[in-house]
Every structure is written in structure tokens, then in C-alpha cells.
Amino acid sequence: xxxxxxxxxxxxxxxxxxxxxxxxxxxxxxxxxxxxxxxxxxxxxxxxxxxxxxxxxxxxxxxxxxxxxxxxxxxxxxxxxxxxxxxxxxxxxxxxxxxxxxxxxxxxxxxxxxxxxxxxxxxxxxxxxxxxxxxxxxxxxxxxxxxxxxxxxxxxxxxxxxxxxxxxxxxxxxxxxxxxxxxxxxxxxxxxxxxxxxxxxxxxxxxxxxxxxxxxxxxxxxxxxxxxxxxxxxxxxxxxxxxxxxxxxxxxxxxxxxxxxxxxxxxxxxxxxxxxx
Numbered sequence: 001x002x003x004x005x006x007x008x009x010x011x012x013x014x015x016x017x018x019x020x021x022x023x024x025x026x027x028x029x030x031x032x033x034x035x036x037x038x039x040x041x042x043x044x045x046x047x048x049x050x051x052x053x054x055x056x057x058x059x060x061x062x063x064x065x066x067x068x069x070x071x072x073x074x075x076x077x078x079x080x081x082x083x084x085x086x087x088x089x090x091x092x093x094x095x096x097x098x099x100x101x102x103x104x105x106x107x108x109x110x111x112x113x114x115x116x117x118x119x120x121x122x123x124x125x126x127x128x129x130x131x132x133x134x135x136x137x138x139x140x141x142x143x144x145x146x147x148x149x150x151x152x153x154x155x156x157x158x159x160x161x162x163x164x165x166x167x168x169x170x171x172x173x174x175x176x177x178x179x180x181x182x183x184x185x186x187x188x189x190x191x192x193x194x195x196x197x198x199x200x201x202x203x204x205x206x207x208x209x210x211x212x213x214x215x216x217x218x219x220x221x222x223x224x225x226x227x228x229x230x231x232x233x234x235x236x237x238x239x240x241x242x243x244x245x246x247x248x249x250x251x252x253x254x255x256x257x258x259x260x261x262x263x264x265x266x267x268x269x270x271x272x273x274x275x276x277x
Contacts, residue, residue, distance in 0.1 A: 004203035007097040013201060014061055021194035025149075026058045029188040033171040035142075038068045042142045042184075043135035046076040046100050048089035048207035050199040051146030055187055056098045059144065073138045074100040077130050079123070080108030085207060092204050105130055132178045140181070147185045150192040150226070153243040157225045168247045191240075 005013075014023055030036055044059055046052045059072055074093070078086055086102075093100040107126045135143045147169055156168045171188045175181040187195075199206055232239040252258060257266045 004095055005201070007095070010096060010202050011057065011061060013198070014057055017201070018194065018198050022054070022058065022190055022198060023061070025189035025191075025194075026062075026186055029171060029186055029190075030062065033184075033188070035172055035184045035186050036062065036066070036068055036070055038070065040068075040070040040142055041073065041138070041140040042070060042144050043073045043075050043131070043138060043140040044144045045131045045146070046074050046089075046093065046098065047146070048076065048085070048092060049146070050195050050206040051148060051187070051192075053092060053096060053098070053204075053206055054190075054195045054198055055144060055146040056093075057096060058186065060097070073135070073140055074098050075131065075134050075138070076100050076102045077105050077107070077127060077134070078102055079105045079127060079130075088205070088207055092206060095204060096202070103134060129177070132175055132181055136178050136181055142182045142184050143175075144184050144186055146187060148187040148190045148192050148195060149240070149244070152185075152188060152247075153229065153240055154222055154225045156243055156247060157228065158221060161225065162221055166247075166250075 036042070042059065044052070044056050046056060056074055063070065063072060076089060076093075078089075081089070090100075090102070092098075107123055107130065110126065132143060152169045156166070159165050159167045169185060169188075172182055172184045175183060229240060229243070236242070253267075253270070255267065257264055259265070
């Protein structure tokens with residue numbers, strides 16, 4: 001493929017050309033949320049898309065420059081890709097210097113068989129479980145995923161508008177089904193447009209969904225929310241960062257109810273405790 005940058009130039013651009021857009025925001029998330037510690041064994045999930053490839057290079061650079069001693073395992077699952085998609089995944093990883101370990105699965109087929117009308121939800125759950133299992137098999141204590149800033153804020157609005165709750169993607173969380181494994185999202189502060197720009201600069205063409213069942217299917221509600229945020233930014237350019245900040249500035253005393261575990265706590269509990277009542 002002509003026009004592809006060398007590994008050296010790709011890695012240099014992360015630290016130099018994209019320092020303010022990728023590297024600085026990546027390091028901020030690592031520090032703010034304490035995502036990487038001494039002795040970690042981190043499995044990096046590689047889908048072949050722009051997000052996971054960018055995450056892989058960021059973590060490689062972190063390992064190269066960090067004071068921490070930690071280990072990286074790059075894992076990719078082939079859930080039933082067409083041959084050309086599998087080859088593109090392998091080619092991109094080779095050209096970017098990512099020593100990926102690919103294992104096969106029949107998740108595309110199984111997800112479609114279990115839910116022909118909406119296989120995407122089932123597929124996503126099965127893929128996550130498969131990656132957790134592989135990470136555990138490799139002795140890793142963390143699984144790094146390529147979710148970015150836009151995924152985070154879109155999830156907030158998706159839940160508010162379509163689910164009637166207030167939740168977002170957490171920067172890290174403990175796995176409920178795989179003991180000792182923690183999920184981390186090191187690109188929490190990195191905007192999607194920066195990832196797109198970086199990947200375009202490499203000269204490589206990343207995989208899209210690559211699903212043999214729902215090729216080019218519209219993402220539906222997420223597409224709607226993405227467009228909604230773009231429209232709101234025409235009125236207030238800081239809408240995106242304000243959505244993220246809303247998840248950091250929740251005033252428990254100014255909401256009607258909130259959940260803690262399985263318990264729903266109503267504002268009346270505190271209201272009747274006020275000494276002037």
C-alpha cells in the first residue's frame with residue numbers, strides 16, 4: 001500500500017505532531033484515573049479499527065517512556081471475518097509494529113442465529129466476554145479497550161434520552177464475571193476527530209465494523225445522538241466537554257433520586273432530616 005508511513009514516523013507523530021491531541025490527553029487519563037500501575041499485565045483489545053490501533057500505539061509509547069514496568073499483550077479475535085478483512089487486520093498491525101495474537105471464533109454466526117433481528121447487541125456482549133476470557137488465559141489483570149471521549153459523552157445522552165437514566169462509560173471498572181480482571185479505557189479524554197486525523201496520517205486504511213451480517217447498517221440511536229451533539233455545538237461549542245463535566249459534577253442534593261447498588265434513594269430521606277423541617 002503506497003503512502004504508508006514507517007513505524008518510526010508513526011510513533012514519532014504521536015509524541016510530536018499529535019502531542020496535544022493524543023498523547024497529552026492519553027497521559028492525563030492514565031494519571032487521573034490511575035489506569036496503569038507497576039507490574040500490570042495489560043491485554044489490549046485489537047479490533048482492527050482506528051480506535052484500537054491508536055490505543056495500541058499509545059500504550060506502546062507509554063511502555064517505552066514510562067517509569068512503570070508493565071507488560072502488554074495485543075489480542076484480536078476473528079469472529080468470522082471475510083478473508084480480505086482478516087488480511088487487512090494482519091497487514092495494519094504489521095505495518096504499525098503491533099505484535100498481535102489473533103484467535104478464531106464463530107461469534108458472528110452464533111449472534112445471528114440467536115437474534116436475527118438485532119444481532120449487534122448479542123455480538124458485542126459475546127465479543128467482550130471472549131476478550132475477557134483470552135486476557136485471563138494470558139495471565140493479564142487488565143483489559144484495555146479503545147473507547148474514546150465521544151463514546152463517553154454519546155453514552156450519557158443515549159441513556160438520558162432513550163433509557164431514562166444517567167450513566168456513562170467508566171474509565172475503569174472491575175469485571176463481574178472474570179475475577180481479578182479490570183477493564184480500562186485509556187482514551188477517555190481523546191476526541192474521535194483526533195484519532196481519525198492520526199490514522200489518516202499513517203496512510204493505512206483501518207477496518208470498520210467488518211461484520212459479515214450487518215455491513216454498513218446504520219448505528220441508529222447512536223448516530224442520532226452524534227448528530228444531535230454536532231447540532232448543539234453550533235449553539236455552544238463547549239457542549240461536548242460540558243456533557244462530560246456533567247458526569248463529574250453531579251449534585252446529589254439537587255436530584256430527585258439516585259441509585260446505590262440495588263437501592264434507590266429518594267431525596268425525601270434527606271429532606272425530612274433537615275433540622276428546620
